[in-house]
Amino acid sequence: MRRLLLEGLLRGPLGEPLAREEAAERDALGSKLVRATRHVLGRSLSIREVDAGSCNGCELEINALSNAFYDLERFGLRFVASPRHADVLLVTGPVTRNMAEALQRAYDATPAPKWVVAAGDCAIDGGCFAGSYAVQGGVSAVMHVDLKIPGCPPRPSALLRGLVELMEGRSND
Amino acid sequence: MADILECIDLSSADVRSAPIPERAVGLMEWVAAAEALGRDTVELMGLWASRRGVHMALRRPGTGRLGLLTYPTDSSFPSVGRHHAAAQRPERAIRDIYGFVAEGAPDLRPWLDHGRLGVHHPPGTATPVMEMPAYDFLPAEGESLHQVPVGPIHAGIIEPGHFRFTAQGETVVRLEERLGYAHKGIGSLLRGAPIARGTMLAGRTSGDSTVAYAWAFSQAVEAAHGMTVPDRALWLRGLMAELERLANHLGDIGAICNDAAFAMMHAHCGVLRERVLRAADAVFGHRLMQDMIRPGGVARDLRADGAALVSDLLGDIRARFGALVRLYDNSPSLLDRTVGTGRLSPDLAARFAAGGFVGRASGRAFDARRGLPYGPYDRLAFDVPCRSDGDVNARIWIRIEEVRQSLALVEQILDSLPAGPVFADLPEGGSGAMGLGLVEGFRGDILAWIEIGPEGTIAEGYLRDPSWFQWPLLEAAIEGNIIADFPLCNKSFNCSYSGHDL
Numbered sequence: 204m205r206r207l208l209l210e211g212l213l214r215g216p217l218g219e220p221l222a223r224e225e226a227a228e229r230d231a232l233g234s235k236l237v238r239a240t241r242h243v244l245g246r247s248l249s250i251r252e253v254d255a256g257s258c259n260g261c262e263l264e265i266n267a268l269s270n271a272f273y274d275l276e277r278f279g280l281r282f283v284a285s286p287r288h289a290d291v292l293l294v295t296g297p298v299t300r301n302m303a304e305a306l307q308r309a310y311d312a313t314p315a316p317k318w319v320v321a322a323g324d325c326a327i328d329g330g331c332f333a334g335s336y337a338v339q340g341g342v343s344a345v346m347h348v349d350l351k352i353p354g355c356p357p358r359p360s361a362l363l364r365g366l367v368e369l370m371e372g373r374s375n376d
Numbered sequence: 377m378a379d380i381l382e383c384i385d386l387s388s389a390d391v392r393s394a395p396i397p398e399r400a401v402g403l404m405e406w407v408a409a410a411e412a413l414g415r416d417t418v419e420l421m422g423l424w425a426s427r428r429g430v431h432m433a434l435r436r437p438g439t440g441r442l443g444l445l446t447y448p449t450d451s452s453f454p455s456v457g458r459h460h461a462a463a464q465r466p467e468r469a470i471r472d473i474y475g476f477v478a479e480g481a482p483d484l485r486p487w488l489d490h491g492r493l494g495v496h497h498p499p500g501t502a503t504p505v506m507e508m509p510a511y512d513f514l515p516a517e518g519e520s521l522h523q524v525p526v527g528p529i530h531a532g533i534i535e536p537g538h539f540r541f542t543a544q545g546e547t548v549v550r551l552e553e554r555l556g557y558a559h560k561g562i563g564s565l566l567r568g569a570p571i572a573r574g575t576m577l578a579g580r581t582s583g584d585s586t587v588a589y590a591w592a593f594s595q596a597v598e599a600a601h602g603m604t605v606p607d608r609a610l611w612l613r614g615l616m617a618e619l620e621r622l623a624n625h626l627g628d629i630g631a632i633c634n635d636a637a638f639a640m641m642h643a644h645c646g647v648l649r650e651r652v653l654r655a656a657d658a659v660f661g662h663r664l665m666q667d668m669i670r671p672g673g674v675a676r677d678l679r680a681d682g683a684a685l686v687s688d689l690l691g692d693i694r695a696r697f698g699a700l701v702r703l704y705d706n707s708p709s710l711l712d713r714t715v716g717t718g719r720l721s722p723d724l725a726a727r728f729a730a731g732g733f734v735g736r737a738s739g740r741a742f743d744a745r746r747g748l749p750y751g752p753y754d755r756l757a758f759d760v761p762c763r764s765d766g767d768v769n770a771r772i773w774i775r776i777e778e779v780r781q782s783l784a785l786v787e788q789i790l791d792s793l794p795a796g797p798v799f800a801d802l803p804e805g806g807s808g809a810m811g812l813g814l815v816e817g818f819r820g821d822i823l824a825w826i827e828i829g830p831e832g833t834i835a836e837g838y839l840r841d842p843s844w845f846q847w848p849l850l851e852a853a854i855e856g857n858i859i860a861d862f863p864l865c866n867k868s869f870n871c872s873y874s875g876h877d878l
Contacts, residue, residue: 204703207640252533256558258874259535260583260664263627266533267653270646284531300492301557302536305528331576336498337561355666356583 247279248366251289251313255306255342256332257296260356261323265293267359280366286312291369293320295356297329297338298345310346318349318369322362327351380408384418384436384443388748388814392595394602395809396444398428406447407454409434414459419729421814422823422840423456423466425474431838432456433812433823435729440747444812444825455481462728462845469878473498473563485512488556488877498564516542516550524859528557532863535873539862546858551851558877566826566837571597571802574834575670578824581839582875583664587613587620588817589839589875590669592824595750596837597671600811600828601803609673609798610751615686615789616656616665616674617815618782622693623652624818625775625782628870632772633704635863636713644700648693655689658682673799683790690783701776714769718853718865722764728849731820731842733774734869738766744816756788766853771868804832817842819870841875 252265268275269282283289286309298306310319321342324330328341342348352365383399401409409432412418421433421442429448435441447453455478457464467478468487475497477484489496491508521542528536536557542550562581566574578593579586591613598605630645653663659682660668668675704710720730722739730740741762745753761777763770806828813824820842829835850869854862 204640204707207644207699207703253529254533254535254558256536256560256874258580258583258586259872260580260586260666262533262535263584263664266627267646267650270650271643272647272650282533296558297560299557299559300494301490301559302528303492305536305557309529331573331580332560332562332565335561335565336493336495337559337564355580356664358663 247281248291249281249283249289250291250293250366251283251286251309252293252295253286253306253309255294255296255302255326256299256338257323257325261295261326264356264359265295265322265362268362273359273363275363278363286310287314289313289317291318291320291366293322294342295322295326297325297332297335298340298342299337300339301337303339303345306342306345319346320350320352320365320369321348322352322354322365323357324353324355327353330355380405380412380445381417381436383445384434384441386442386444388440388442388750391442391748391812391814392599392750393604395600395806396812398446398810399444400429400448401445403454406432406445406456409445410454410456410459410463413456413463416727420456420460420462420845421729421821422825422838422844423463423470424825424838424840425470425476426827426836426838428827429453430470430476431825433825433840435748437742442748442812444810449476451475452477452479454479457481457483460727462848465848466844472496488559490556498561511554513540513552513554514550518544518549520544521549537873541859541862543859546860548854548857548859548862551854551862553847553851555847555873556877558874560874560878562878563836563838566834568829568833568835570833571671574826574837576667578837578839579666579669581878582841582872583666584624584872585620585817585819585822585841585875586664586666587616587669588815588822589824590667591617592813592815592817592822593826593837593839594669594671595813595815596811596824596826597802597813597828597834598811599813600809600826601671601806602809603672603800603803605673605751606797606800607751607794608677608796609800611789611793612674612678612798613669614752614756615678615786615793616660616668617817618786618789619652619656619686620665621818622779622782622786623649623656625779626652626693628867629700629704629772629775629779632714632768632864632867633710635867636710638707638710641700641704641710644696644703648696648700651689651692655685658685670799672802673797675799677798678793683793686786687790690786693779693783697779704772704776711769713861713864714772714868715767717768717861718850718857718868720766720849720853722766724849724852725766728845730845730849731816732818732846733771733778733820734846734849735820736760736762737770737774739764742821744814744821748814748821750815752789756785758785768864768868802832807835819843819872820846822875839875839878841872841878843871843873843876846871847876 725738
């Protein structure tokens with residue numbers, strides 16, 4: 204363990220350098236995000252993720268936001284366990300009829316001001332599951348959606364960019 | 377009795393090269409098969425319904441032969457679950473979705489239908505909704521017991537499902553799962569869908585296994601058509617499937633340790649997992665390799681420098697993985713949480729025919745790549761690791777060994793990737809033919825069944841996630857453990873909610 208810790212200290216971040224465009228994009232995202240979140244909520248934004256019936260592909264990429272490459276906590280963004288601690292509900296999946304009530308309850312438990320982000324094609328309009336007897340539709344079929352992040356699943360970089368857009372929209376209010 | 381076992385006579389090659397013959401059986405034979413399941417002389421590979429009736433896929437562990445039995449019905453069938461517990465949840469799902477009642481079943485509670493669908497028996501005989509009584513959790517009686525309801529929304533970023541713990545102090549006396557929250561009606565969406573849309577749906581049944589699902593579905597379509605897939609396509613499928621296995625196992629190893637608050641493993645494994653996804657993205661154009669496999673072959677060939685990129689990835693993982701394994705093995709505080717926790721007995725794993733690391737950590741050495749071989753694995757050398765201690769630690773070690781095997785497999789594939797086309801057009805016609813696909817995903821064997829419909833459509837289809845036969849075992853594995861160890865146990869099983877809920 205000591206060797207791994209030492210290596211981590213001496214060699215800097217373990218992750219390989221990002222591709223040039225992506226690195227530039229990440230830095231730009233980072234500084235924009237910092238300005239925007241500070242404007243609205245001080246320095247941090249708490250996100251409660253809710254899977255309303257997804258295939259779990261979106262969860263994989265949302266989880267990736269916490270790895271050493273994306274490391275979303277650098278930007279003051281963090282995932283919280285309870286909707287009561289959240290500013291943003293990040294919702295994935297088509298909203299299944301079996302999950303609609305749980306999603307609504309999570310929303311009701313989130314204190315205002317609060318925003319809803321629909322992440323992924325299914326959350327936007329039901330995606331390839333639209334029209335099924337078991338699916339209510341996209342998130343907007345159940346509640347107001349502030350931002351939609353397309354993709355199947357959205358790339359982690361798209362998720363980060365999406366959150367910036369949300370904050371920019373809010374900061375114009 | 378011998379008769380029904382003799383019906384299970386298809387070799388892996390038979391199933392994969394030609395339409396699967398429909399063997400309609402009567403009451404006596406159906407019950408004989410159910411009793412054989414109860415005696416563990418055959419294994420249940422799947423139990424589902426279609427407009428033809430109820431289907432049961434069976435495997436004889438000794439010979440490795442397969443069989444598909446159909447009990448024609450439009451209303452009821454003799455319960456398999458009364459003889460074989462693993463069949464109970466599939467029977468409840470069949471009743472919810474098709475309205476076919478398992479006669480004599482010990483558990484008649486609904487499963488996927490939570491009374492919110494607006495109709496009962498949705499794709500079958502859709503009857504208007506009736507008031508559904510509150511769900512009856514199984515009782516637990518004794519001194520000072522209390523219940524802890526958890527979910528469907530959990531604290532972490534995971535899928536929805538409900539767990540009802542009955543505990544005495546911290547110790548779990550009974551866990552009962554209630555699933556179905558992610559039920560999307562995939563069966564009804566498959567009905568009559570063009571094959572391309574069917575492939576897309578199959579690839580979104582459980583997103584973490586998108587490659588394996590698309591492959592199983594494609595195998596079923598190809599078998600129904602009796603067609604041969606170009607060799608290079610098979611090898612590329614193998615490459616994608618092993619990359620998917622690597623990404624998931626690496627992610628799991630870190631995430632299990634993280635549930636024991638050992639964040640360092642999680643961080644390092646997360647880096648390796650991300651590298652796999654980035655390599656997949658560079659080589660195939662999608663991080664999870666979604667929609668890359670389709671009936672007839674693969675959607676895109678390896679790009680020119682693809683082999684070199686993947687080769688670099690292998691070198692990178694090899695350089696770092698060994699130190700992480702040593703870190704795991706040399707951290708007593710971590711081992712204290714994983715060793716002896718969530719033990720699953722080999723007896724139960726065998727009875728439920730549990731696949732994947734759940735089965736292989738508990739003495740069931742089955743791996744579809746070996747037990748029911750398919751190209752390219754029939755021409756590759758690899759070991760199937762197996763242990764019998766069955767605890768969280770064992771499930772971690774199976775994954776560690778499988779990471780090593782997958783690295784070796786990817787290397788072999790790169791070394792001997794044949795040249796040639798990567799796609800062949802599907803033949804026309806074939807309406808009414810049925811096909812079976814069986815692919816080893818990272819979590820276990822995925823079964824796909826389809827019937828070809830008119831004009832390049834699917835008449836009906838079914839996808840059986842390995843989780844069907846793993847979820848019930850989690851209930852057994854947690855018994856006597858403390859609630860605080862549930863996340864560890866749950867993550868070490870890592871069952872799919874979406875794949876199960878369909």
